[in-house]
Amino acid sequence: MRADVLAAAAGVLMAEGVGGFTVEKVIAASGVSSATIYKHWPSRGALALDGYLHAVGDAIAVRDSGDIRADLEHMVVAFVRMVSRRPEGAVFAQLIGAAQTDQELAAQFDHHYFGPRRREAFALLEATKERGQIDADTDIGVLVDLIWGACYIRLLLPHLTDQLTPAFAREVVAQALSGVLVDTATP
């Protein structure tokens, strides 16, 4: 049942966007009763998000090779490639938009998506800092927000989405690290 509902939700979402997404359409497409759907998904937004993550996947491209610049580029470029896909990228931005007025969606987003990703990025950068590869004074929370914020602003503010490219992501990582990276080659 769950897989049928999520596949139907993803289908409606990708075809019609968040604006055209309704629980009624998911009921019609899946054949599952509205009572069952409302029992498992507390809001239209939560159902849409679950459908989205089911379709797009929620694997985190995290690794710790010891080369923080390469590892961050790997994570951020993977994110940029995900949100550059059509219609997935626009739908993702629409879901963040809808979360501004749907507290249930916001909570689900935080629990299933932003929270885990943020913790992974923090853990990677904290480990790098503990190895002495990032300046000891660096605020890791600020560093995470500089890097991902630069990408999210290009995704969410009008007319910047086309400028959210892998090349931009690499430059963001380079510039965000430029003041905090300890050059271990020159002791």
Added chain:
Amino acid sequence: MRADVLAAAAGVLMAEGVGGFTVEKVIAASGVSSATIYKHWPSRGALALDGYLHAVGDAIAVRDSGDIRADLEHMVVAFVRMVSRRPEGAVFAQLIGAAQTDQELAAQFDHHYFGPRRREAFALLEATKERGQIDADTDIGVLVDLIWGACYIRLLLPHLTDQLTPAFAREVVAQALSGVLVDTATP
């Protein structure tokens, strides 16, 4: 007429948020005819944004004193204080959210708000770079997005808004500039 409509739009928006904002409520509150309102504002979102900017003001806290760190702090802290006000901050985030599915609102936002602000920030940083106070290799577009992106991500992603403080804004500016600022005190 225009001032009456905008005051009514701002009143509805601040009281009910973007979710409860309708053109009908603005018609009722202003006493202006629906034909007149639809003639001047092409969409619900465009009317809401105009009401918001009318109420909150759209002055840009830009200055070029020669001390780029202080000038950026001035701009970014002014932005953080604006979006920390209630209900103004949440309404601003909701308007960005609504712009993800309202192309007319997105275009108006770009024209009346993001475009001018972005150009001011670019001009300030380009002038600083031309004076040799910022490293010649710096991508000014990336620098602008690092700084404002870090603030917007805390505004827009769930459960980060409380962490969008003036102290955070100052740390963002310091960390974003740390790798690109030319130390003119040590030639």
